[in-house]
Amino acid sequence: MKIKRVDHLVLTVTDIARAIRFYHEVFDMPIINFNAQGEPNCVRCGHQLLEFQTTDRLPKLTAAQPTSSSAAICIVSGDKPEDVCNHLKSYYIPIIAGPVEQVGSEGKMTAIYIHDCDQNLIEIASYKDR
Template sequence: MKGSFVLKIKRVDHLILTVTDIARAIRFYHEVFDMPIINFKDEREPHCVRCGHQLLEFQTVKQPQQPAAANPTVNSAAFCIITGDKLSDVCNHLESYYVPIVAGPLKQIGSEGPMMSIYIHDCDQNLIEISSYQNK
């Protein structure tokens, strides 16, 4: 056993998605999910949205944020977001934006227990699981 130091990881702060068009990605997440657009003072164009207490940041293959993953690739992300709404209401909302549901509702297990999930693709074909915890 090495040393007595124990890391105290608290949460995920941000996730970087590689997309084909940053403005289109921001528009999708802002319009479909009502995620606020974040524009830092030192930037000309926004490149992220707020998702709860986390940020979704966007980059392109040609201009990855540095340091970058070894092979930034469009349409390779899959992640889950939690809603406080009924999934039936979420489905109706997605339908009004012409966003097809690719799977679900399905019973899943998340970090806090049982949940129901539906799955969609964003404008770059990243897989988004939209979930609602049961009994919460």
């Protein structure tokens, strides 16, 4: 088997519209998909998708125990860490930790941690050479 990349992640949230608004407004992720009811349920994050579901409207195939506020994901920014901090402050989003040095899939990076609107942990990484 030759795995090439992650295509999409699904986050269980309490309110899909609120989650889409958060990721679209704060991170400028385009809204690109619609569910069977014609409502947005997905944003693009680079070459991957972030899909959203709620526990009261789960698809047939899902994790064993989907719940909101249980995810921890890392997204990569092309901005300097200080610019990321200033951007988050402009949206009144509290920084939980950081900037701190970490190691990611591409080597050393600087990470800043926040919670999204459902209390999922979001790590925002900046690589020095990217």
